[in-house]
Amino acid sequence: MKIQLNFFESQRTTFNEQIDLTVQSLKAYGDQYDHWVFAWSGGKDSTTLVTLIIYLIESGQIQAPKRITVLFADTRLEIPPLFFSAMQIKRQLEQRGIEVHTVMAEMDDRFMVYLLGRGVPPPSNTFRWCTPQIKVEPMIKKLHEIHRETGNKFLLLTGVRQGESAVRDGRIAMSCGKDGAECGQGWFQVTAPESICDKLAPLLHWRVCSIWDWLKIFAPMNRHGSWNTQLLADVYGGEEAEEINARTGCIGCPLASKDKALEVVVKIPEYLYLQPLLRLKPIYRELRNPSRRKRKTDWQYKKDGTLSKNQNRMGPITMESRAWALQEILAIQNDINSKAPSESQKVYLINSEEEARIRELWRLNTWPDGWDGTEKRADEPFIQRHSDGSITPELFLTESDLSV
Ligand code: SF4
Known part of the structure; x- marks a missing residue:
């Protein structure tokens, strides 16, 4: 502010x-x-x-x-x-x-x-x-x-x-x-x-x-x-634009509850071929699920050596899920481009350089800072750790798991 x-x-x-x-x-x-x-x-x-x-x-x-x-x-x-x-x-x-x-x-x-x-x-x-x-x-x-x-x-x-x-x-x-x-x-x-x-x-x-x-x-x-500018106005709902009052942003913005502008666009006969883009938001939603991500399951410390408040946090997307999402997004792209009326109306959510770089980062086993891919998948059973040093054991874990 x-x-x-x-x-x-x-x-x-x-x-x-x-x-x-x-x-x-x-x-x-x-x-x-x-x-x-x-x-x-x-x-x-x-x-x-x-x-x-x-x-x-x-x-x-x-x-x-x-x-x-x-x-x-x-x-x-x-x-x-x-x-x-x-x-x-x-x-x-x-x-x-x-x-x-x-x-x-x-x-x-x-x-x-x-x-x-x-x-x-x-x-x-x-x-x-x-x-x-x-x-x-x-x-x-x-x-x-x-x-x-x-x-x-x-x-x-x-x-x-x-x-x-x-x-x-x-x-x-x-x-x-x-x-x-x-x-x-x-x-x-x-x-x-x-x-x-x-x-x-x-x-x-x-x-x-x-x-x-x-x-x-x-x-x-x-x-x-x-x-x-007419096209821009039409995209945001033409006559109904004021009521729709869509915020302008990216396709499938994961922060917006609904893809209002996109839902309008794909009803315009000229842009029916873009309907597969509606599949993007559910992919982002799926990638948030524990089954798609890693979790820290050991004690987490701050720089000063005290316990971090953020124990058991979920983190990056697993390699398998990244591969799944890439395939899904490329399929959306192919579905659109096979029906695009002209070359200039094709859509490249991921272009060939970006795809090559994504695959290269996989080969290099790239993870966000503080993660290395050895962490457990987030939907696996884990011991709930608390920032006061206490734990809530998971019912089905054994004593040996507790030593993790
Ligand atoms: S994805 Fe991010 S940058 Fe794009 S519209 Fe949503 S909040 Fe803005």
């Missing part, structure tokens, strides 16, 4: 008033920077941010900085039509002479490689490794590169949006659960180092219905830039 540049202290506003506040915030803060950098993930909020601000510049409502850079965060897990839509908008930006860079995690940090190659269990609300690793850290690395290259502090623009009430105290939360906000934007806002950039969230006060109005109605109009 951080105090940020706060321009928004309004009561309930209309769509035009929301745009007006955005303009005012950019006039007040943007003019102080020669270089604006956009953190864009292809989701609804950051796409609104990029297309709206370029429109405001082109229509003369705000002054362009000397340089604009758009950084597209490619997680490799975008819902395919969303990715196609982002690629169309990327082309439109490039046609305008705007510099767009794709930012992606290093091979070993990518979602599927980390999950299946290293065996780290799917992210959860208590162990959310994905957002920093596949979205935020690659972006921060790129921001440092930009700063090294220019030597000047720049303005980082994010699509963080919290609606009006949360905005009034000027605090930014990293949460993407509220009001269908876009995963990652709050993290960019909070994590990007102040030594290299200042941050502004010009849509902070926008309501989700205004986001849809921009994407569905205004952005595609000639006079607003003819942006190809």
Whole structure:
């Protein structure tokens, strides 16, 4: 939670008033920077941010900085039509002479490689490794590169949006659960180092219905830039988008209770071929089960030699289950691609380099730090150990097991 540049202290506003506040915030803060950098993930909020601000510049409502850079965060897990839509908008930006860079995690940090190659269990609300690793850290690395290259502090623009009430105290939360906000934007806002950039969230006060109005109605109009944002709006439910209020994120996001956006997409006749993607979430769910994972069954100590609170913890995915999951995910991919209408509409959840790296990590017997694969499978009987040093023996274990 951080105090940020706060321009928004309004009561309930209309769509035009929301745009007006955005303009005012950019006039007040943007003019102080020669270089604006956009953190864009292809989701609804950051796409609104990029297309709206370029429109405001082109229509003369705000002054362009000397340089604009758009950084597209490619997680490799975008819902395919969303990715196609982002690629169309990327082309439109490039046609305008705007510099767009794709930012992606290093091979070993990518979602599927980390999950299946290293065996780290799917992210959860208590162990959310994905957002920093596949979205935020690659972006921060790129921001440092930009700063090294220019030597000047720049303005980082994010699509963080919290609606009006949360905005009034000027605090930014990293949460993407509220009001269908876009995963990652709050993290960019909070994590990007102040030594290299200042941050502004010009849509902070926008309501989700205004986001849809921009994407569905205004952005595609000639006079607003003819942006190809309609597809993005359709993906999130078209006319029903406001009710669905889906948060933008990865396919099968293990942190979301339902794949709302994907469920909408696979009902659109053009995207029926993507239905196998609905099988991804159950695979992540299965990989959380004890039968798929390892467990620490001996005493666990902290660095100072005292007993750790976290005894008997479950850990990585077993090698057998990693192999099972890889096979299942490749089968999803094959099922989709055998019906894809064209080469460019094929989907590679795991591409050939990633598959090769996953298999190589298996050959190297790779486990997360602190694990080596000799641990018991988590569904095997074990002695319950407690951080006070006591134990609860398992009924069917023998004395010799107790010495483990
Ligand atoms: S959308 Fe879900 S899986 Fe993707 S980075 Fe965000 S929390 Fe992680």
